[in-house]
Amino acid sequence: MARPTKLQQLKSRGPAKKSDGRSQSYCADFIVYLRNECHLADNSIKAYSRDLKRFLDWLEDRSIPRLKIADLSQYVSWLCQRSLAPASVARHVVALRTFYKYLQLEGVVLDNPAELLTTQKMWQRMPGVLSPAQVDGLLAAPRRSDSYWQRDRALLEVLYATGCRASEVCGLRLQNVNLKQKHLKCEGKGGKQRMVPLGVRSIESIQMYIDQLRVRLVALAATTPEHLFLSRSGQALDRVQVWRLVKRYAQRAGISDDISPHSLRHSFATHLLAGGAGLRQVQEMLGHANIQTTQIYTHVDHSRLQKVHREFHPRA
Known part of the structure; x- marks a missing residue:
């Protein structure tokens, strides 16, 4: 049967x-x-x-x-x-x-x-982090032959310079970006706002985008847009569009397919801590409510601490 x-x-x-x-x-x-x-x-x-x-x-x-x-x-x-x-x-x-x-x-x-309730112990998984050389390659990936290269380069620069989430960058309004004072104000989870510094390169990229491209995109919009980063129709970029842009330029730069907008946030925090920044300061810039969330990035300090130990400890 x-x-x-x-x-x-x-x-x-x-x-x-x-x-x-x-x-x-x-x-x-x-x-x-x-x-x-x-x-x-x-x-x-x-x-x-x-x-x-x-x-x-x-x-x-x-x-x-x-x-x-x-x-x-x-x-x-x-x-x-x-x-x-x-x-x-x-x-x-x-x-x-x-x-x-x-x-x-x-x-x-x-x-x-x-x-x-209890759950199985969560691994402290190392987040995807780019090396400084990989970051340089990614930020340089937008070419002048690309239709919106000024916007894309400014977008990548802001993601890495501030450690902002993709949703926070999409929500950035032009009035909240102060290039003279070298900072921007973003709105994070739960509507919490924070000030994040901007570096020289990100400021230059943003200014170039505003002067050369954004004015043209604004003209395509039905109403005057408030957001900093605009799509080809003059509307605010969404997270999916940002995700696709990062993927495309990562592929062009020869970086792993696992790279996402959040990888630049991880790299921002990792590189700051590796350079000697304090955990509390990095927590504030990332907008973490709990410092334990920030501590996941301290894995990068191991190599630096080992170097210090070898150099200064008498029995290293």
């Missing part, structure tokens, strides 16, 4: 169970709470929404108020079985803890079993 096919097996089980409407309502109300009460950034809202959608997929017809720590531990195991990175699993757990805190505030649950 022939064995049933995979499709026949799935049909025999009936339709997949879906989470009940009340659970979906809890999650929807939580997202509204994050947006209106906590005033989280749009990207943070989207991340919480994605994580809770996965939670609802696992939840099926389970009742949220009845879930215990053992149930939530099964959820974490379920996440791990989907080959998510340790950092992604940890982020889902953080989202779940925050969600349960909201449910406590609303009186849906009395206890917060999510507080007891």
Whole structure:
């Protein structure tokens, strides 16, 4: 007798169970709470929404108020079985803890079993960091033959000179860039603003872009744009466009395909620390709320410290 096919097996089980409407309502109300009460950034809202959608997929017809720590531990195991990175699993757990805190505030649950959740130990993975020579190659990759080379060169210079996230660079407004005072003001996660210094080369590139290209792009826009970096239609660049630009110029410079806009942020922090900058100062420039997040970059100090040790320690 022939064995049933995979499709026949799935049909025999009936339709997949879906989470009940009340659970979906809890999650929807939580997202509204994050947006209106906590005033989280749009990207943070989207991340919480994605994580809770996965939670609802696992939840099926389970009742949220009845879930215990053992149930939530099964959820974490379920996440791990989907080959998510340790950092992604940890982020889902953080989202779940925050969600349960909201449910406590609303009186849906009395206890917060999510507080007891643990995840597999996250590796301190070395982020993708470019060498100074690779950075030079990348920043020089835009050529005069490229249609928007002034903008692209200024964009790459700002990413590396400031350590700003791609979303922060996309959100930069012309009025928040002070070339005379050599700094810019960007808006980070949670709407927090910070001042970041600009170097000579980035200032020169920005000025060239404003004088030679941006004025032409502004003329193409339906309304006068406020943002610094504009697309060919005169609209603000988005993160996808920035990501593609970095990928294209990295490929031209002969750099690994793993390079992204965030790689320039990693390189910014790494090179500062390797040059002797203080961790607190780098934390402030990166806009990290917790200094532990900044400490991931201290791996680069090992080679420098070994050199100092060999040079000065009497028994090195």
